[in-house]
Amino acid sequence: MTLYPPLQFYLYLMNTYSPILSGIKRFFIEIGELSYFARRFFKEVLKPPLEFKELLRQCYHMGNRSLFLVLVTGFIIGLVLTLQSRPTLIEFGAVSWMPNMVGISIVRELGPVITALVCAGRIASGIGAELGSMRVTEQIDAMEVSGTNPFKYLVVTRILATTLMLPILVLLGDAIALYGSALVENIKGHVSFKLYFNQVFDALEYGDLIPATIKSFFFGFAIGLVGCFKGYYSKKGTAGVGVAANTAVVFTSMLLFVIDFIAVFITDIFYDL
């Protein structure tokens, strides 16, 4: 039996690409469910009580868990970026522009994205595993029957904590990355720290810092949201906890790039990059 050729072609396409297509479909379904979850967050965040103590505790945990990692990666990024772009800049006789280039690329893009990715690995997976195991061992149910709204107590506090903490971590990451870069210039190019940082701050404008900070808020929100979403609706069984932690990282990372893309797009409109 021969099929009508276009149909045959269609079937061929479907067979070859259907795993990809179903992957894309799943991604959009997840996005849909996630927006539902986000809507619930916005509804509950305004309702009293605020659970302020728990919020502070979560902020402390977030910072505590990821600060060291953020500092190390930030430092290395600054170091490597400077080392690797030196030869090219020297070739063009533009090595004195190093602080401008590094400063802008770190503050605008590398700092927020890399800090967010590090936190996705550290925080989103942590939240996913923590809430997942609470779900599996019925602790979330226990909370519910004891009169505490688990969504407010567990989810809202965590999302707020990541949203507030990420911009702070990004600033710290930026600072240490610039320090790493300055260190290279100081050793290899004999540029004083003072001169280096003066030049960096000359090069930076509010148009670099403000969009990056706003973007970081969204990154933080995405990290908390996905981590909580995956953990809160974790499947039964201990395997479910692993899956929750794992998919939280993957999904957050994807979402971060989508947000970044949109953010650059919008910044372009306002600031004419």
Next chain:
Amino acid sequence: MIHIKDLYKSFGNNHVLNGFNLRLYEGENLVVMGKSGSGKSVMIKCLVGLIQPDKGFISVMGKEIKTLDRETLDVLRSDIGFLFQGSALYDSMTVRENLEFPLRRHKRKMGGNTDPEPLVVEALQNVGLADAIDLMPEELSGGMKRRVALARTLILKPKIILYDEPTSGLDPITAKEIIELMRSIQKKYGTSSLIITHDVDCARVISERMVLLVDGINYVEGTFEELNRSTDPKVEAFFKK
């Protein structure tokens, strides 16, 4: 105290409850028995509104669960103690914080006290674990966890206690201790209890009336003796040694 009529619940194609009926009277110890996976946990979770049933009527202390808003439901829940199958202690908190947790939202249950400490100590003394107050849940054995969970349930002085397999996963001696505890609590506070179990010994000691949950319905009801004498193969299966 509790009235369940024609309760239906299915998960996809898995029809767990198919018209389950149950009544719990004041001051009574009612045991519900059923095979693993027969939907016992699903049934008591419907009772406290953790799971929405597909169909059916549930009323607890004269209030129909599905008509309640969050606030009234929370107030009602503070009168219902729920002992979870796996104890469900909050593992990031100490025993003390675990016990204080239910008091956060139910200040009126503290009887005008502002300091939860005496209540926590009293609840722990009731279960014989006053020394464990500053331990973390991971430092407790399974039996101790169950007792702390029981103390956490008791701290709000509930009028009804729902026990989901209070003795599962415990050795016979510890299981007996837990059963004794349940009886002494019942005597002390005059609570009504709904006990889910598949432990025949537990049922023998504690039950005043029993319900067998088979195929999603209340298959038979009666006292332990009556059911023990039954010649119905499905009933006998539970009591065979």
